[in-house]
Amino acid sequence: MDKTNRHFISGDDAVAFGVKLARPQVISAYPITPQTIVVERLSEMVEDGSLKAEYMHVESEHSAISAAMGVSSVGARAFTATSSQGLLYMAEGLYYASGGRFPVVMMNANRSTALPWSIFGDLRDSLSQLDSGWIQVYVEDAQEALDMMIQAYKIAEHKKVLTPFMVNLDGFVLTHTYEEVELPEQEMVDKFLPSFKTPNKMSLEKPMNMGFSTSPSDNMEFKYQQHKAMMDSVQVIYDVDKEFGDQFGRYYNGMIDTYCCDDAEVILLTLGSVTGTTRVVVDSMRKQGLKVGLLKIRYMRPFPEKEIQNVVKNAKVVGVLDKDISFGFEGTIFTNVNSALVRMQSHPQSYNFVAGMGGRDVSKADIEEMFMDLLKASKGEEIERVKFVNMGVEING
Amino acid sequence: MDNKTIQRINAKNITDKEFFYGHKACAGCGGSLAVRQALKVLGERTYSVLPAGCMSAVGFIYPQMAFNSNAVISMFPGSASMASGVAVGNKALGLKDTHTVVFAGDGGTADIGLQALSGTIDRDDRVIYICYDNEAYMNTGIQKSGLTPYGTKTTTTPAGKNLPGSITEKKNIFEIVAAHDIKYAATASVGYINDFINKVNKAKQVDGASFIHVYASCPTGWGTPTETAVEIAREAVDCGLWFLAEYEDGEFKLNKNPKEFKSVAEYLKKQGRFKHLTDEQINKIIESRDKKWEKIRKNWV
Numbered sequence: 001m002d003k004t005n006r007h008f009i010s011g012d013d014a015v016a017f018g019v020k021l022a023r024p025q026v027i028s029a030y031p032i033t034p035q036t037i038v039v040e041r042l043s044e045m046v047e048d049g050s051l052k053a054e055y056m057h058v059e060s061e062h063s064a065i066s067a068a069m070g071v072s073s074v075g076a077r078a079f080t081a082t083s084s085q086g087l088l089y090m091a092e093g094l095y096y097a098s099g100g101r102f103p104v105v106m107m108n109a110n111r112s113t114a115l116p117w118s119i120f121g122d123l124r125d126s127l128s129q130l131d132s133g134w135i136q137v138y139v140e141d142a143q144e145a146l147d148m149m150i151q152a153y154k155i156a157e158h159k160k161v162l163t164p165f166m167v168n169l170d171g172f173v174l175t176h177t178y179e180e181v182e183l184p185e186q187e188m189v190d191k192f193l194p195s196f197k198t199p200n201k202m203s204l205e206k207p208m209n210m211g212f213s214t215s216p217s218d219n220m221e222f223k224y225q226q227h228k229a230m231m232d233s234v235q236v237i238y239d240v241d242k243e244f245g246d247q248f249g250r251y252y253n254g255m256i257d258t259y260c261c262d263d264a265e266v267i268l269l270t271l272g273s274v275t276g277t278t279r280v281v282v283d284s285m286r287k288q289g290l291k292v293g294l295l296k297i298r299y300m301r302p303f304p305e306k307e308i309q310n311v312v313k314n315a316k317v318v319g320v321l322d323k324d325i326s327f328g329f330e331g332t333i334f335t336n337v338n339s340a341l342v343r344m345q346s347h348p349q350s351y352n353f354v355a356g357m358g359g360r361d362v363s364k365a366d367i368e369e370m371f372m373d374l375l376k377a378s379k380g381e382e383i384e385r386v387k388f389v390n391m392g393v394e395i396n397g
Numbered sequence: 398m399d400n401k402t403i404q405r406i407n408a409k410n411i412t413d414k415e416f417f418y419g420h421k422a423c424a425g426c427g428g429s430l431a432v433r434q435a436l437k438v439l440g441e442r443t444y445s446v447l448p449a450g451c452m453s454a455v456g457f458i459y460p461q462m463a464f465n466s467n468a469v470i471s472m473f474p475g476s477a478s479m480a481s482g483v484a485v486g487n488k489a490l491g492l493k494d495t496h497t498v499v500f501a502g503d504g505g506t507a508d509i510g511l512q513a514l515s516g517t518i519d520r521d522d523r524v525i526y527i528c529y530d531n532e533a534y535m536n537t538g539i540q541k542s543g544l545t546p547y548g549t550k551t552t553t554t555p556a557g558k559n560l561p562g563s564i565t566e567k568k569n570i571f572e573i574v575a576a577h578d579i580k581y582a583a584t585a586s587v588g589y590i591n592d593f594i595n596k597v598n599k600a601k602q603v604d605g606a607s608f609i610h611v612y613a614s615c616p617t618g619w620g621t622p623t624e625t626a627v628e629i630a631r632e633a634v635d636c637g638l639w640f641l642a643e644y645e646d647g648e649f650k651l652n653k654n655p656k657e658f659k660s661v662a663e664y665l666k667k668q669g670r671f672k673h674l675t676d677e678q679i680n681k682i683i684e685s686r687d688k689k690w691e692k693i694r695k696n697w698v
Contacts, residue, residue, distance in 0.1 A: 025489035028482065054485045058478060059516035066475030066513065070446070070482020073469055076489050078482070096472055202467035202483075204442055204495070209462035211470035218459055 005183045011174040012037035014142035014181045015081070015107045015167070018149025020051045021189040022105070024079035025196075028056040028067035032086040033119045034171040035109040039081060061086040065093030065104070072102035073210055075201035077153065080104065083171060084111035084125045091129060097164045098133025098226060100211055101200050103156035104164045105149070106134075110272065110323075111171040112358045120359020121171035122323040123271065127300070127332040133226055135165045135233060136300040138272040142179040145169050147250055150184070154193050154240050161233045162200060163226070170273040172359065184248050192247055234302050255304035257296040260286060261311050264293025266374035267348075268319045269308070269337055271297050274362050278321075281367040292371045297333065305340040312341070315348045316378040319370055323356040330354075330386045351377060355389035366390050403602060406594050412437050420463035421455040425623030427587040427613030427630055428452055428529040432500050434590060435527055438597040441466055443496045444483045448476035448510060450502040451536045452529070474509045476501045477517040480524045488523075496525060496601060503530040503544035506610075507570045514608075518577040521605040525597070528570065528608070531615035539618045539670075543568045546638070548665075548674050548682055551618075556673040566685060571610050575644040580605045582644040586612040588631025592641055592652065612639045620669015629667065635659040637686045642697060649697040661686065 009017070015038045019027075027046070029039045045051035058064045064080045071078035082090060087108055097104050108126050112118040126136060135155065139145045148167045156165040169175050202208050214222060238254040245251030257275075260282050261267055270278050275296040285292045295311050295318075297304060312318050318341075322331025329335065334352040341347040353370045356362040366389050377383045404410075416436035422429040428451050436443060445468040447453040453470045456463035471479035476499045484497040501510055506528035517524050533551045534540040540553040541563050548556075549563040556562040574582050581603045585593035593611055600607035614630040616623045633639040637658040643650045661683050665671035674682075 026482070026485050028478075028485075054489050056481065056485055056522075057520060058481075059512060059519065062472070062474060063478030063481075063513045063516050066472055066478035067482035067485070070469075070471075070479040070484075071486035071489070072482075073479075074444070074483055074486040074490065074492075076486035078486070092472055093475065202444055202469065204467075204492070207441075207465070207467045209457055209464050209468045212457035212459045212462065213454070213470070214459045 005185070006180055007183060008178055009142065009181050010037060010176055010178050011142040011145050011169050012176065013041060014146040015149055015169065016041035016045070017183055018146035019079050020045050021184060021186060022150050022153045022193060023077065024053055025076040026054045026056060026071040027079045028058050028064045028071070029080045030058055030061045030064045030082070030086060032083045034111060034175040035081045035083040035107065037175070038107055061090040062093060065090040065097060068104045069093065069097050069100060069102045072104055073100070073202055075196065075198055075203065077196040078104045081107040083109035084113055087125045087129065088113065091132065094129055094132035094134055101162040102164060103162050105152045105156055106164065106166050107149070108166050108168050109171045109175045110168050118358045121173055122357040122359065124324040126166060126168050127324045130301055130332065133163065133230070134301065135163055135230065136168060137298055138168045138300065139174070140273055140275045140296065142174065142181045143250070144252060145174065146181055147244065147248070150189055150193055151240050151244055155233060155236050157196055157198065158236045161229055161236055162198065163229050163233060168272065173273045188247060192244065230302050237299065252298065255299050256307045256311070257298060258311055259294040259296070261293035261295060263291055264315055265291040265378050266317045266319065266371060267293040267295050267312055267315045268321060268367070268370060268374065269295045269297055269333070270321045271300070271333060274321060274323070274356065277362065277364060278367050281364050281371065285368065285371055290371070290375065300333070300336070303336055303340070305343070308337060308340045309344050312348055313344065317349050317351065317374045319351045319353055319374045321353050321355060321370065325354050325357070349377060351383060352386040353389050354386065360390065403598060406438060406598050407591060411594065416465045417456065417463055418465070419461065421458065422451065423617045425614070425616040425626035426451070427615060427626050428502070428531060429455070430587050431527065431529045431593065431611045431613050434594050435498065435597045436466065438594050439496045439498060439601055442494055443467065443498060446471050446476050446480040446483060446497065446499050448501050448505040449473040449536070450505050452500050454536050473505060475513055476505060476510055477513040477524065477526060481517045481520065481522040484523045497523065498525040498527060500527050500529060502535070503528060503532060504534045504542035507543040507568045515577065518574065518579050518606045518608070521580070523604060524606055525600045526606070526608045528610045529613040530610060531613050531618060533618055535615050535618040544570065547685065548671060548678050550670045550673060561674065561678045571642070574608045575649065578647060579608055579644065581607040582609070584610045584640060584642050586630045586634050586639055586641065587614060588612070588627050588629070588634060589641060596643070618670070621667060632659060632664045636661045636664045637690060638664065640693060651693055651697040654694070654698060
């Protein structure tokens with residue numbers, strides 16, 4: 001490996017480098033902590049000419065996604081980035097972009113949603129938008145962030161997919177942490193990701209009316225096609241993962257990744273950066289002879305139903321770590337995982353750990369406690385179904 | 398802009414080509430007239446962006462598309478920003494000599510779309526923004542907008558014992574736009590169609606953002622006969638409740654300065670939406686007109 005291509009950079013920097021390598025033609029973005037470094041770097045790259053793109057200083061996130069759709073509607077490659085309240089402010093546009101089949105790529109820095117106000121990380125922003133029709137991937141480290149910016153365009157723009165793509169990074173824990181990251185060669189990226197070609201555009205050669213309205217006799221067919229495209233994207237995700245690995249030497253295993261799951265009695269399911277901490281805990285507990293495993297969910301949409309079923313089928317108990325809560329029920333990832341589990345002929349019991357909200361640390365000790373709970377449950381002991389971990393207040397029944 | 402170099406468009410030299418037809422607008426719709434004429438001026442290499450509103454509702458009913466050139470419906474608050482994206486996207490692709498135009502209603506412009514419009518003007522993106530103003534949210538069934546004038550009966554400003562209909566004045570959206578120091582802005586009326594199309598023709602030459610606020614009658618929402626749609630839009634100008642002006646090179650310019658105004662009461666009484674007004678309320682409208690014209694004549698002439 002060429003040493004000169006390795007850089008010590010933050011997650012946000014890695015995103016910016018990944019975007020640059022993907023050669024978007026227009027960037028429309030509005031600053032919000034902790035996404036800001038991404039748009040600062042991209043502005044610098046446009047200024048110094050190292051990135052040949054137009055940078056649009058839009059006046060809001062709503063206009064950021066609106067402009068990105070305009071860019072995509074004439075067949076140019078668009079990028080935007082946001083976080084938290086910004087994602088919610090552009091929510092109308094998320095549905096619009098997926099319905100219009102505009103393969104916009106967006107980086108979202110996962111951050112808590114107000115109130116109370118908090119700039120720190122959790123997943124309540126993007127998980128609230130699971131139904132918006134965007135492909136959602138959650139990355140574990142800066143290298144994966146960079147690589148996914150490149151893969152994102154390839155998947156989103158695939159003719160069978162034509163669906164917008166959201167790359168999620170944990171706010172601060174990933175966006176602001178420096179790591180060693182390898183930058184792929186531009187020439188190789190160009191070979192991997194050719195320029196954007198789509199039939200779904202307005203052009204002078206073939207004028208088109210887009211964004212139309214439908215009557216009840218047509219609407220469902222459009223929604224079905226959108227659903228089918230998302231389902232079809234699963235195979236494209238695997239194909240692109242393999243092609244990327246073959247060219248750049250890094251494979252991410254597609255929809256999910258697993259660690260020590262083969263003989264595991266209990267498996268913890270995670271999303272994003274907390275996966276790294278969990279790997280360390282699995283290592284130390286394995287040394288104590290405890291049969292624990294880790295399943296990293298990479299994609300929340302499309303949802304890795306079959307992959308999860310296949311991995312957990314021999315486990316006694318599974319736990320789901322949610323850095324979010326759907327008030328009045330349970331963690332959103334937990335609900336999705338349970339839906340996959342009940343379609344198995346027989347399935348392991350499942351438990352939910354709600355943790356790390358509003359930027360609270362999820363420590364190795366916290367994760368160890370989760371595994372200990374799951375091991376208790378595997379021996380028939382009763383444990384809480386939905387547990388708030390590391391709470392500062394006592395919960396009275 | 399050197400006005401002499403731009404050839405004026407008239408009934409003789411305007412194209413016979415149609416770019417907006419087969420739509421489902423009401424008979425006598427002033428908005429659709431503005432769209433049709435503007436697209437004739439702008440020509441084939443035009444990309445239209447329309448937010449929610451009458452023109453998008455009547456023009457894009459799948460599978461019957463009414464635009465013969467490129468057109469797309471944007472989000473309601475996002476017509477200007479989407480048009481910016483279209484213009485900048487085409488620029489990034491190296492396309493030259495294309496026009497990007499917005500056709501948005503009064504609510505889509507002065508209320509929900511104002512922020513995005515401000516952004517487009519601030520960035521000076523090459524977008525022609527045309528607001529067709531029929532003075533209420535007509536598509537949803539005649540509700541009050543920021544450009545609904547005082548004394549208008551709408552479905553959300555009913556006229557009754559306690560209220561005269563709408564109690565607020567029209568927002569000065571033309572002046573708000575001009576305050577951005579936009580390269581070109583104008584007001585117009587479908588009642589003075591020659592003036593309107595030549596203003597579109599001027600906007601077409603602008604290398605940056607431009608804005609035209611065109612007064613567009615709505616027989617359905619105004620309670621007027623369909624055959625008087627052009628006449629009533631002309632009368633609004635003649636009685637001084639609307640004005641024809643431009644903002645160019647940092648200066649306001651009044652295009653039509655009537656020596657004498659036609660009767661405001663006559664203009665109002667022809668319309669169902671104003672029928673309820675008392676003499677006292679009509680006098681209030683005249684007073685407010687005179688105050689506005691005092692400012693216009695002092696500063697724009």
